[in-house]
Amino acid sequence: MASKRMYNSEFLNLGFTHVTHQGVLKPQCVICGEVLSNESFKKKELKRHLEGKHNGLVNKNRSFFERKEQQLKRQRLDAPTNPAVTGMQQATLASYLVSWRIARTKKPYTIGEKLIKPAALDLVQTTNGNEFAKKIEHVPLLHDTVKKLIQSMSCNIKSQVIAAIKESGQFSLWLYESTDLSDDTQLMTYVRYQGQEDMEEEFLFCRPLQTTITGEDIFMMVDSFFREEGLNWKQCYSNENYSLSQVQDTIGQHMSKLVTEFDHYIPENAHKYSWIRNPFNIEAEDLPEEISNIHNLQEQLIEIQSDEALHYDFKRQHASLSSFWIKVYKEKPILGGEARKALLPFATTYLCEAGFSALTVTKTKYRNSLQPEDDQRCSLTSKSPRFEELVNTLQCQGSH
Ligand SMILES: [Zn+2]
Structure with missing residues (x-):
């Protein structure tokens, strides 16, 4: 028997990911989903498929195929008939999807166990019977689960944002002081950087602020976040030249809520x-x-x-x-x-306004959470969590 061929990450540039089919690793086209034989793990063969079947996509860059790969992996998980997906993974995915909705709509974590799950059981039981309803019973939606999953999704989105910032090379940073109804002040930070097609703006992080805080303290907070995430001040662009002391001045300016579109x-x-x-x-x-x-x-x-x-x-x-x-x-x-x-420096005010109202809702109305960062990130981001990664690796708990 011929020795098995292996996957090479370069194959994705030709539109191919890999899939295990009856115990054998095979190339799968991320565009049409076609699975080729193990012997086709050769650039020449994969290229022939791409050029022959998807000629218009030959010059697409890697990130295009990466997006397609994500979609494909997502579809694989969603397919209840896919034998490679275990019931456990399906339940975990369902739990993630519901928690994501809870986060996006800024609802309390308890809504999962108190309303969504019982309602889903009613719906499925009456329309499809007990057998299908049993499957829903296994979807974990307790308060603590929802909280934990929102943390993981926030962490997943944070890594996507950090990776995008690093790829962009330059970014601008926006700091706002946000006071909610319970008089807690939060330092809210946002970034703007070059995405694939347009400038992107994302929530970066937030930290509680004491009333006695100085510009220096704020600088230290941002600096420690930058260190943790491997971001470089030199790539943090302000309209002036960038040196550390000027960055501190810039922070001072932003704290006075200077918004210049x-x-x-x-x-x-x-x-x-x-x-x-x-x-x-x-x-x-x-x-x-x-x-x-x-x-x-x-x-x-x-x-x-x-x-x-x-x-x-x-x-x-x-x-x-x-x-x-x-x-x-x-x-x-x-x-x-x-x-x-x-x-780069001209951020739109949309995110900051949305951030302020999200903070007000999440902190005062439903849960008096002292760490609103994960809620903020999930409700404000324009990215979507990579569920496939999350379902397969339940790690990366909130670092705080
Ligand atoms: Zn194809």
Whole structure:
């Protein structure tokens, strides 16, 4: 018998993940789900499938296939007939999905055992009978379980956000002081960084603040979080040059709730940023002095100006200004990089407002939790937990 071939993580670039089928490891296409034979674990064979069946996707980057792989793994878990998924895993997944809904709607943890499970039993018992209802009995939804699962999902989302920040290379940080009705003050922190298609904004962490706290203390809090997560102050971008003392000044400014959105900022700096608002309507020699001397920057501006497809994209404007520049950045990193620097610090106020109201709801109405961070993260994020990872590795408990 021929020796078995193994999976190589590079195969994902060709759209293939792996699956164990009757005890044998086989390649599975993340697009159509087709399972090939073990002997097909060869670049040439996988490439033939990709080019032959999904020709339009040949040039997609790895993160595209990673997303597809996540979806596929999720489908595998959801399929109740899949013999590779145990009843235990199904019950755990169901428990995660319900806990996620509880977190997203900011409901008390007890709603799982007090309302959702009994209601689900009623529904299934009356429509499908006792046999199916028994399966629901095994889904754990006690208060402590829900709490623990929300912690794990929060931890999973935090790692996704940290990984995305690291991949972006640069990020801006926003700090807010949030006082809820019980007079507890929380330091709320948010980040903005370059995602795959557009700028992304996410909740980063929150910590209780004593009334006697100084700017220095706040700096230490953020610094210790950065150390724990391996984030670098040098990549934390503020509109000034970044040195530690300036970061402290910046923090001071943010604490006075200075919110400057790009559109509000523009009038005062109309000249300085007009090339970002419309790069097709400026002569290279009219660029602001501080960037016009950057090597190759003018050339890149002229190149994008003569790119008709890009100009068409820009005119259609159904994407945001920042997503346009991220697209440019991938091909013209010098020009795009300068635009990115200018666009990074302008966080929208949406998250902070949503964060404030979420904090008020979660802390005062339902549970007097002293650690609202996991609730905050789950209710504010635009990411979704990787359930497959979570179901298979019940680890990574809250670090606090
Ligand atoms: Zn396929």
